[in-house]
Amino acid sequence: MLVHASCGRRKSWPRGWVSGRALEEILGVEAALQIDPRCPDALIVLADQEEVRRLASAPYVRLALAHLAHDEAWNRVRARQKVMAPPKRDVFDMVEARPYLRAATLLAGCLVETGHADLARGIYRRVMRQQPRDSMGARYLLAILDVRTGDDASFERRRPHFEGDEHPAWVLTDLLAAHRRGDAERMGKALEIARRRYPEIVAMVADTSGTDRSAALEWRSSELHALWRANPPAQRWLRESVGVAG
Incomplete structure (x- = not known):
């Protein structure tokens, strides 16, 4: 369990900072690491993800976590990792930052799950600014986040x-947004594309029984699934529309 801890060093830390020892128990992060208290619950969720468990010892995952830490924590983690890293704690300043950005998007997803949508946004x-071609799909994640948080204007x-x-990430997000607005024209267009091109993903977000999710794993499936599961009436409508049982 993460607990607020005071540091015994000469330098006094802001009240409420999380102990590095607690993080070491979760992700193997260096004991000296101190993480901003806005996101310790997100780190617990992050540690429970299968992809992160596979990568927990990877230096770039530690650096992505340190991105949210204060400057001294960033420098200490950077000094202990045998990787190229910028002298500042901003991983987005790197010329080739794809692994770091992937870790950052994973962390952002966990921030969303734990009620820190503004931090995730x-x-x-920043990922989009670093990668104008957006190979990380951050534009889709922002659209999903808008719908999930009810920010219709955005x-x-x-x-x-x-x-x-x-x-598929856009089509199914727009479909849900159109359903909530009662826009029949948009719903029909998006549903036709989804049924024709992505039947496996439609079955997954609709929570149909016996769904083979292997074909949908690379299409932002977890974010889409969470979005639709948070809207049971829309899920029921989708199941009825595609003629499958829940």
């Missing part, structure tokens, strides 16, 4: 940038 935006401002986009 900031991470996604979502509608974002929609023109997805004109002609048939990526």
